[in-house]
Amino acid sequence: MVKPDRIGYKLSMSMLLQKCTEAGLKITDQRKVILKVLEESEDHPSVETLCERARQVDSSISIATVYRTLGLLNELGLVLKHDFKDTSARFEVDHGHHYHLVDTETGKVVEFQSEELVALINKIAADIGYKMVDHTFEMFGQKIKK
Amino acid sequence: MVKPDRIGYKLSMSMLLQKCTEAGLKITDQRKVILKVLEESEDHPSVETLCERARQVDSSISIATVYRTLGLLNELGLVLKHDFKDTSARFEVDHGHHYHLVDTETGKVVEFQSEELVALINKIAADIGYKMVDHTFEMFGQKIKK
DNA sequence: GTAGCTGCAAATCGTTTGCTGAGAA
DNA sequence: TTCTCAGCAAACGATTTGCAGCTAC
Numbered sequence: 001m002v003k004p005d006r007i008g009y010k011l012s013m014s015m016l017l018q019k020c021t022e023a024g025l026k027i028t029d030q031r032k033v034i035l036k037v038l039e040e041s042e043d044h045p046s047v048e049t050l051c052e053r054a055r056q057v058d059s060s061i062s063i064a065t066v067y068r069t070l071g072l073l074n075e076l077g078l079v080l081k082h083d084f085k086d087t088s089a090r091f092e093v094d095h096g097h098h099y100h101l102v103d104t105e106t107g108k109v110v111e112f113q114s115e116e117l118v119a120l121i122n123k124i125a126a127d128i129g130y131k132m133v134d135h136t137f138e139m140f141g142q143k144i145k146k
Numbered sequence: 147m148v149k150p151d152r153i154g155y156k157l158s159m160s161m162l163l164q165k166c167t168e169a170g171l172k173i174t175d176q177r178k179v180i181l182k183v184l185e186e187s188e189d190h191p192s193v194e195t196l197c198e199r200a201r202q203v204d205s206s207i208s209i210a211t212v213y214r215t216l217g218l219l220n221e222l223g224l225v226l227k228h229d230f231k232d233t234s235a236r237f238e239v240d241h242g243h244h245y246h247l248v249d250t251e252t253g254k255v256v257e258f259q260s261e262e263l264v265a266l267i268n269k270i271a272a273d274i275g276y277k278m279v280d281h282t283f284e285m286f287g288q289k290i291k292k
Numbered sequence: 293g294t295a296g297c298t299g300c301a302a303a304t305c306g307t308t309t310g311c312t313g314a315g316a317a
Numbered sequence: 318t319t320c321t322c323a324g325c326a327a328a329c330g331a332t333t334t335g336c337a338g339c340t341a342c
Contacts, residue, residue: 026296026341047331062299067332083229083282088331101276112274117266121285125247128258130287133250136229137283139267141276172316172321193306208324213307234306 011093013039016078023076033057034069044082044090044100044109084109084138101139159185162224162239169222179203180215190228190236190246190255230255230284247285 016035017027025031037053038045045053051066070091073079082090084102097118101110117137125132162181163173171177183199184191191199197212216237219225228236230248243264247256263283271278 024296028297028341030298060299064300064333065298068297071333101271101274101278103276104279110274110276112270114266114270117270120260120263120266124258124260124263125285125287126290128247128256129290130247130249130256130285131290132247132285132287134286135284138281139271139276139278140280141271141278144272144275144277170321174316174322176323206324210308210325211323214322217308 011039011078011095016093019076019078020073025072029058030054030061030065031069033061034066035073038073038079038091039093041092044084044092046086046088046090048088050091082138083136085140099137099139101141104140104142165222165224166219171218175204176200176207176211177215179207180212181219184219184225184237185239187238190230190238192232192234192236194234196237228284229282231286245283245285247287250286250288 013036016039017032020027020031020035033054034050037050037057041050041053047063047066047070050070051061051063054061054066070079070081074081074091078094080092080094082092082100084090084100096113097115098111098113099117101112102108103110121135121137122132159182162185163178166173166177166181179200180196183196183203187196187199193209193212193216196216197207197209200207200212216225216227220227220237224240226238226240228238228246230236230246243261244257244259245263247258248254249256267281267283268278
């Protein structure tokens with residue numbers, strides 16, 4: 001179901017940390033750095049890119065920790081994992097329902113929202129007897145020239 | 147109207163082979179076996195599963211050939227590649243617009259069709275100035291108990 | 293104190309690729 | 318004949334994991 005209060009809402013660092021604590025995770029320096037870097041990223045970084053950014057703050061952070069942290073955050077639903085048909089997975093903080101269209105010519109990622117789409121897929125799931133718990137949806141397109 | 151079940155038109159072997167020929171591919175025995183096995187599969191086999199099935203017909207077929215063949219067929223648009231959050235990719239012959247809902251408890255895959263969904267995503271792309279050339283959409287859900 | 297976390301390096305494993313002989317056109 | 322294709326095995330590369338020391342709580 002759609003949580004209205006999360007649509008287009010920006011999850012703050014303190015909120016993210018709070019949710020981690022609630023989930024029983026220990027708030028280590030590394031996790032704080034990784035979360036901060038993720039939260040400040042305007043793009044959809046790969047694990048490697050994220051690790052590089054985190055290392056600029058704390059050069060000792062290892063890629064294994066980044067993988068483990070992202071895995072946990074993804075399980076908690078705080079972080080989303082995307083497959084843009086690139087070589088590696090891309091991540092972002094879940095700031096509410098929005099989707100991505102990847103420009104097949106430039107690789108640029110356009111974000112968009114659609115309540116209509118959210119409503120439709122929930123309806124579809126219900127129609128075939130299921131409660132939707134997750135879904136993936138990525139679009140690939142070419143810019144229309146005018 | 148959403149309608150679960152296997153749907154859409156069925157691409158015949160001869161049609162598949164014809165499209166391969168048109169694309170300039172050589173029709174080898176291995177390719178014929180792989181195509182036949184794929185075309186007869188009612189599920190969404192992984193490369194490994196597909197290779198095992200193909201080997202029952204011709205035990206000399208290697209997994210490398212299966213990978214290469216699927217890659218080519220996918221490029222031609224004859225075969226679709228899915229990510230069911232399993233460890234490996236799943237494949238099927240493209241029998242027309244339909245989607246998948248994976249039961250998160252049993253792993254069972256339910257196919258469904260929705261013209262409404264197709265129309266909506268095309269409209270969304272157009273709204274943001276793009277022509278949709280491809281998209282991925284997978285749902286994950288729990289069966290509603292009655 | 294201790295359960296959970298980290299860095300390191302090695303292991304995993306799905307997928308790709310170089311090479312060489314074989315076979316379709 | 319020619320050029321693609323197949324099988325094999327090695328390479329690749331993203332991700333995971335065992336281990337031993339460290340740290341949040």
